[in-house]
Amino acid sequence: MNRLSATIVVLALALGCTPREPVPLLQSGHLRGGNVLLVTIDTLRRDRLGAYGNGRGLTPTLDRLASSGVRYTHAYSHAPMTLPAHTSILTGRTPRTHGVHANGSFRLDEGIPTLATVLKRSGYRTGAFVGAFVLDARFGLSRGFDEYDDRYPHETDAATFRVTDRRAAEVVKAAGDWILRPDTGSDPPASPSPPSLARDPASSGGPVRPASAKATAVRRSFSEGGSAEGAKAGGPWFAWVHLFDPHTPYDAPAAYRAGRSPYDAEVAYTDAMLGQLLDRLGAAHALDHTVIIATADHGESLGDHGETTHGLFAYDSTLAVPLIVSGATVGRGIVDVPVAHDDLLPTILELVGVAAPANLDGQSVVRPPAADRALYFEALEANLTRAWAPLTGVVAGDWKYIDLPLPEIYDLRTDPGEERNIVERENVRRDTLQRALARLVASGRGVAAPAGVDDDVAARLRALGYTAASQAPPRQTYGAADDPKRLVALNERFNWALEAFNAGRPAEALSGFLALVRERPDFITARTSAATVLMTGNRAADAIALLRDRPASQAAAPEILAKLGAALRGAGDLKGAATALERSRAAGNQNPEIFNDLGVAYAQLGRVGEARAMFHELLGRDPNAAGTWNNLGLVELSAHQLDAAAD
Ligand SMILES: [Zn+2]
Known part of the structure; x- marks a missing residue:
């Protein structure tokens, strides 16, 4: 007997059934038309939850959810990286088929359906409340959401000190407001009758208790024909709540710190904020016909295997995640069969009675999957940013x-x-x-080259401790010296230098990056990061020398050429800048920043036609870019003045 059926039998016995009639924990369509609350807690280690054996009492909210629902003991992320992991959660696909392999430099393909696009089409109102820039709408997860709330502070004084996340308290407040929709009222109606939230009440296990005025609104919109606008106003809802706090830097509010490690304090704080959200929704009966899915995008190494944070390795410290499914009509139990993030979309859709898109990698686990299914994972960031072994x-x-x-x-x-x-x-x-x-x-589609990162994105990612993927040409063969196990110490030192830079200690950062470059001259991001530090210190000439000193194998690396172009422009060498930027572009750099820099350099060099072409190219991609229109206007003005001078 495998572990799952053993679990079910234990449960069945507890409920007084005979072992021959196991009680399914989840049942197809049991929450037909129900609400969906997806909670993803960033960087949450599985072993910090009481439900997974932790004795420190950090997670009473998640433990309560687990004890009232289904807990998966072996749930896995496909990538220990925020954007790729969330993309799998929302698409039912592994990175191999959704194509997002790192933060910042990938964007989800427009043609791939997501939980939001599917539920919206089925009449749901859809809202996302994200806690950090890594999941900004620009990376493609916002499709299908009526409301995509990524309102963390966008502007700060210095390009390198951006605040790019917000605390859980703000996120749960925004999510709660949206779910309860104060504008439509959240008080129970005066004389409630069973609403038709469940479009097929016979199969939904009996009448559903009226949730709130919302339920009345749902009934109204369906009985009036369920217009898109009506459904939007009061239909069942899908809310995705992303809480970023356990991610570095660990700086929980003081009330949660006493007697705890900084990381544990963040976990306790985040759980408490989730508790506030659930209490608020529960008091308004907004959870009465709702499935709640709580998971993490990945864990945190905290020193395991020599790694401090996450992203380099794929050991269970970062790859294994907590996963809890709870809610009305969901049974109570424990499932030991391995499941993965790509199973979530098909499972959720089956529970609420909505057909899943075709060609998913994951499968609904409403019926238990095979225990020995092979689940894919990857950690490609170091390959994409440092040319280490994939x-x-x-x-x-x-x-x-x-x-x-x-x-x-x-x-x-x-x-x-x-x-x-x-x-x-x-x-x-x-x-x-x-x-x-x-x-x-x-069965996937191969790893495409990242699209390139503009300076703004790179700066914000740095503030979160990430580097954006470079466009280093992928090497074909890797040896033991390229194995991340051999390079973890370098990885730690790189992250330390990045942190020093973000904390306003550029001298320390610079010596850290330069030491890495000396040790591993092909460490592209160490070299370009050192150049960035030099340029922010007005040392363009030193930055140019460092970038020109690259190994011959990286002479055409687009990221180095782009940085060289920026440094040359900073040093006043417009012609050299244009040449370096042209070479970067020719090497495949599609980064909008390149086109803009080239346009500006051409304009300054009086090459009006080429400048015009660059800005038109940019406007073709983003017709609303005010800065580009402004630059184009300046080009046309100077062209007009040149013409006038010629006359
Ligand atoms: Zn994350």
């Missing part, structure tokens, strides 16, 4: 296989800390898992 792998049953120059296999059942790599003695299993991984990779 990390991919699979979890299958109790086994994890990590495909690197120095491959790894762990038996997660006997070695949950992944401390004993048994790849040598598991040759046969290695072949099997490698084949499973190859199949999953082949």
